[in-house]
Amino acid sequence: MKRISIYILASILFCTTSCSKWLEVAPEDRFTEDQIFETEVGFDEAMNGLYLGLAKDNLYGDKMTLTTVELLANRFHVLESSSPYMSLCTWNYNATYSLESFSNIWSQAYTSIGNANNLLAALDKQGTTVLPDAKRTRLKGEALAIRAYVHLDLLRLFGPVYNSVDSTKNAIPYYTQLSPEIETILPANQAMNLILKDINQALDYLKDDNSAEVGYNNYNNFRFNYVAAMALKTRALLWRNNKEEAFKLANETIALTDNFTWVTIDQAKNPRNPDRIFVNEMLFGVCNDRLYLNYDKYFSFELEPKSILSSGSATFIENIYEKSSNDYRFETQWKIPSYGVAYPTFFKFADITNKDGNYRQRFTIPLIRKSELFYIAAETAPNTADGLVFLNKIRNQRGLSSLASASQISNEIYKEYLKEFYGEGQVWYYYKRNRISAIVSPNGDKTSAIPSNAWVVPLPLNETDKR
Numbered sequence: 001m002k003r004i005s006i007y008i009l010a011s012i013l014f015c016t017t018s019c020s021k022w023l024e025v026a027p028e029d030r031f032t033e034d035q036i037f038e039t040e041v042g043f044d045e046a047m048n049g050l051y052l053g054l055a056k057d058n059l060y061g062d063k064m065t066l067t068t069v070e071l072l073a074n075r076f077h078v079l080e081s082s083s084p085y086m087s088l089c090t091w092n093y094n095a096t097y098s099l100e101s102f103s104n105i106w107s108q109a110y111t112s113i114g115n116a117n118n119l120l121a122a123l124d125k126q127g128t129t130v131l132p133d134a135k136r137t138r139l140k141g142e143a144l145a146i147r148a149y150v151h152l153d154l155l156r157l158f159g160p161v162y163n164s165v166d167s168t169k170n171a172i173p174y175y176t177q178l179s180p181e182i183e184t185i186l187p188a189n190q191a192m193n194l195i196l197k198d199i200n201q202a203l204d205y206l207k208d209d210n211s212a213e214v215g216y217n218n219y220n221n222f223r224f225n226y227v228a229a230m231a232l233k234t235r236a237l238l239w240r241n242n243k244e245e246a247f248k249l250a251n252e253t254i255a256l257t258d259n260f261t262w263v264t265i266d267q268a269k270n271p272r273n274p275d276r277i278f279v280n281e282m283l284f285g286v287c288n289d290r291l292y293l294n295y296d297k298y299f300s301f302e303l304e305p306k307s308i309l310s311s312g313s314a315t316f317i318e319n320i321y322e323k324s325s326n327d328y329r330f331e332t333q334w335k336i337p338s339y340g341v342a343y344p345t346f347f348k349f350a351d352i353t354n355k356d357g358n359y360r361q362r363f364t365i366p367l368i369r370k371s372e373l374f375y376i377a378a379e380t381a382p383n384t385a386d387g388l389v390f391l392n393k394i395r396n397q398r399g400l401s402s403l404a405s406a407s408q409i410s411n412e413i414y415k416e417y418l419k420e421f422y423g424e425g426q427v428w429y430y431y432k433r434n435r436i437s438a439i440v441s442p443n444g445d446k447t448s449a450i451p452s453n454a455w456v457v458p459l460p461l462n463e464t465d466k467r
Helices: 040-054 068-072 096-125 133-158 188-205 217-222 226-239 243-254 265-269 291-298 314-320 328-333 370-380 384-397 409-420 427-434
Strands: 011-013 022-024 170-173 185-187 282-287 364-369 438-441 446-449
Touching: 040 096, 040 133, 040 282, 068 096, 068 427, 096 133, 133 170, 133 188, 133 226, 133 427, 170 188, 185 188, 188 226, 217 282, 226 243, 226 282, 226 364, 226 370, 226 427, 243 370, 265 328, 314 328, 314 409, 314 438, 328 409, 364 370, 370 384, 370 409, 384 409, 409 427
Parallel strands: none
Antiparallel strands: 011 022, 170 185, 282 364, 438 446
């Protein structure tokens, strides 16, 4: 990418009412940036623009959650070998669909990073006179956390497997300011240093944030709050294979999550407004007003079998959930429809019946979950007995009984990732981090072998052509 494009988005999200209500304001070319940042409202619009950018289809509204990264992990059945989706399931990165998918992710990611840098520069310039100190500090923390979050996912997708000597190989450029200059592509370990630096600065700016006390209330988990930034740092430390520090921080962060309350089976199964994504547990997520269009495009049981992304068979998905009908996730997120295909289809992001209320789960895609902290603690605990305590906590909160033995804890954690994060793009990174090459695939109900050259997605040509 030769220049980071900056877009101050001309819309504002009213999180206090509904994720689907929008207010249009004057288009970008009607304002200069100085005019936009002359008022506190202008800063609010720019901040909301950052969150809206994250929710675009080329980032977390689709490709980085629902489809591209999930297809890399073979999470859904693709019926026809001629389907463009199959190029991702078979890690054919030279296919047209793969090239376009990764290029679009890359471009939107760096546009979001550019917008974060634009806002950070304005906070240091106009923000000192326009904003109260406390608000300016909070917005800086949120923007820095967003910049770190997106860079980390670019590193996880396009960078090397980190827990090896490959961490010194070139990975991604890291942009910390607006400039027409092209940033150097950094080795993975240097990019990680900058990610952690940004997170630590974000935590310092967010230290007076009351998210631990407020929890999910007031749409607190639709912005980058202090608890979410702590969880992000935990995720980054695990990716860096710093298990000792990841375990310590996971424990500290878990202690702050009591007010991000666990879902109950009644909430998950409510017939009119089911919470199939467990929104109160979400530490950070985004709203995409196109979510149900995307759902209908990929997952609706009314699609022809050749077009739908689904389980492919009752046997496959029942095996993922170990044939446990008590599992909240299986019971609410997978259903055999009354017509259409005759096997379980993915209902997690289907619209709810009661559209009149301000239900926070509508249009929402989780990006950081409370449960992830427990899985990290289980994996990094100094002994397996301690790890089992964390793992059983999640099992119990999902309607499952405790495991009595910790002898197979690594495999049990693996199975929990498969159950917990459907449609959220996290399992591919789990495979990559652990070099799990033999995976269960619904494409033929078989074990697929991930080739060693599949772990590193090549940088898009529009980034590398003229370097």
